[in-house]
Each structure stands twice: as structure tokens, then as C-alpha cells.
Amino acid sequence: xxxxxxxxxxxxxxxxxxxxxxxxxxxxxxxxxxxxxxxxxxxxxxxxxxxxxxxxxxxxxxxxxxxxxxxxxxxxxxxxxxxxxxxxxxxxxxxxxxxxxxxxxxxxxxxxxxxxxxxxxxxxxxxxxxxx
Numbered sequence: 001x002x003x004x005x006x007x008x009x010x011x012x013x014x015x016x017x018x019x020x021x022x023x024x025x026x027x028x029x030x031x032x033x034x035x036x037x038x039x040x041x042x043x044x045x046x047x048x049x050x051x052x053x054x055x056x057x058x059x060x061x062x063x064x065x066x067x068x069x070x071x072x073x074x075x076x077x078x079x080x081x082x083x084x085x086x087x088x089x090x091x092x093x094x095x096x097x098x099x100x101x102x103x104x105x106x107x108x109x110x111x112x113x114x115x116x117x118x119x120x121x122x123x124x125x126x127x128x129x130x131x132x
Contacts, residue, residue, distance in 0.1 A: 002066075003070070003071070003074065006066075006067045006071050006077070006078060006079055006082075007062075007063045007066045007067055007071075008063065008082065009059060009060070009063065012059050012062075012063065016050070016054050019050065020046070020047060020050045023046045023050065024043055024046060024047075027039055027042040027043055027046065030042075058089040058123070059089070060086040060087045060088075060089040060090040061089045061090055061092065061093060063083075063086060063090065064083055064086055064090035064093040064094055065093045067079070067082075067083060068083070068093060068094075068097060080099065080101035081101065083101060083105070084101040084102075084104045084105040084108070085105075085108075086105070087123070088109055088121065088123040088124040088126070088127035089123045090105075091105075091109060091123070091126065091127030091130050091131070092126075092130065094106075095130050095131065106131040109124070109127045109128060109131055110128055110131055110132070
């Protein structure tokens with residue numbers, strides 16, 4: 001499905017949810033065989049760790065990389081409009097390509113305003129420097 005219709009953030013969330021469910025089911029199996037196993041603590045810690053991993057995963061980078069490399073190589077259709085609306089995390093992948101959608105993406109990225117230390121975003125700063 002992903003190979004034919006490309007990767008989107010919602011599809012990544014579905015895959016992430018399936019992994020979380022598999023981890024929780026593994027905890028249920030452990031509790032069946034070991035009755036003193038704390039399933040609630042295991043579930044809480046597992047979901048927190050999985051959420052933190054998803055938060056720091058730079059999902060837009062992997063979406064752009066997969067869609068531009070794998071889907072395009074296998075002659076699938078790439079939704080360039082969707083790619084042009086990804087966050088600054090996708091800039092290292094998108095900067096290697098040419099086309100009107102790259103110009104649209106770089107124009108949106110370069111609207112960066114320096115709001116000081118409190119609102120500083122490293123990915124956005126790197127993307128602005130990359131497209132200058």
C-alpha cells in the first residue's frame with residue numbers, strides 16, 4: 001500500500017501504532033506466564049518511550065526520503081504538492097532535487113523570522129541556511 005500510494009504522516013502514525021500495540025501485546029503475554037508482572041507499569045513506560053522515539057524521529061525527513069528515492073525509482077507517482085508542505089526536517093532531502101515544488105518549499109522555509117532563543121528551531125535554521 002505504501003509502495004503504491006507513497007508515505008504520509010498519517011501512514012507513519014498507523015505503523016507506529018501497530019508497533020505500540022505489538023509491544024503492549026508482548027507485555028500481556030509476559031503477564032500470562034508471569035503473574036507478578038506489573039502490566040500497567042510496563043504499558044506506561046512502553047508507551048512513553050515509543051512516544052518519545054516518535055517525537056524525535058524527524059518523520060518528515062524519512063517521508064521525503066522514502067517518497068523521492070524509493071517511490072520514484074519504482075516508477076510510482078510522487079505527490080510533490082504534499083512534499084512541498086513538509087516541515088524543515090525534510091530540507092536535506094528536498095534540497096537535492098529541482099522543480100517548481102522545490103522552489104515553493106524553499107520559499108516557505110525562507111520565511112524564517114529570528115524570534116530569539118526561546119523559539120529557536122535548529123531544523124528550520126539549517127533549512128534556511130541550506131536554501132540561501
